[in-house]
Amino acid sequence: MPLPASSIDKLSDHSGSYVICIACRRCTHEREIVPKSLANILGWNVTLKQACTRLRCSQCQARDFRVEIAFNRKPRGWKSNPS
Ligand SMILES: [Zn+2]
Numbered sequence: 001m002p003l004p005a006s007s008i009d010k011l012s013d014h015s016g017s018y019v020i021c022i023a024c025r026r027c028t029h030e031r032e033i034v035p036k037s038l039a040n041i042l043g044w045n046v047t048l049k050q051a052c053t054r055l056r057c058s059q060c061q062a063r064d065f066r067v068e069i070a071f072n073r074k075p076r077g078w079k080s081n082p083s
Contacts, residue, residue, distance in 0.1 A: 002068035005048055011035045012044040018071050020048070024057040025064040032073070 002021060008014070016035040023030045035044075038051045052067055 005067035008048040022065040026062040027060040029059040
């Protein structure tokens with residue numbers, strides 16, 4: 001169940017264990033970003049809002065996104081139960 005972007009203030013909130021879901025308002029292209037990939041560039045102390053102003057749609061280059069937060073999803077490649 002996605003939450004509004006306002007659920008997160010700084011990227012470091014919730015120990016960074018969430019997924020940022022962004023959907024372009026122009027072309028509807030969607031992608032998911034882990035906070036770590038933004039923190040690597042901007043640092044963990046920036047707000048989610050600040051970080052999102054740095055993003056562009058990889059398809060149409062627009063900067064107008066719908067942003068949602070998901071806690072119950074793991075990005076591809078994460079192993080929640082390695083054995
Ligand atoms: Zn787009």
